[in-house]
Amino acid sequence: MAAKVVALYRKPADPAAFDQYYYETHVPIAAKMPGLRGAEASVGGVNLLDGESPYHHAGVLSFESMEALQAALASPEGQAAAADLAKFATGGVDVFFFETKRL
DSSP states (O other), X not given: OEEEEEEEEEOOSOHHHHHHHIIIIIHHHHTTXXXXXXXXXXXXXOOBTTBOXXXXXXXXXXXXXXXXXXXXXXXXXXXXXXXXXXXXXXXXXXXXXXXXXXX
């Protein structure tokens, strides 16, 4: 089964600064994680069905398996990506990871 990491970034103090740092600095750091199969990012707002969302941005990383995901997170590159969150995610970030299957 494949596996995903989903990061939901809460609204930052300075959205423009967040966006610039995210794409120019954080994405290149995260892209070095071993076993990374793909990455996606939200465009525009992150919406909820029932009202205003507390989230500014969503990022999704794809891996071949949960084992590959866990190895990537434990790697020096994964640790660097995790440590980098504090530098720009001023509103906070919720990070989820899980296995997936096609339906």
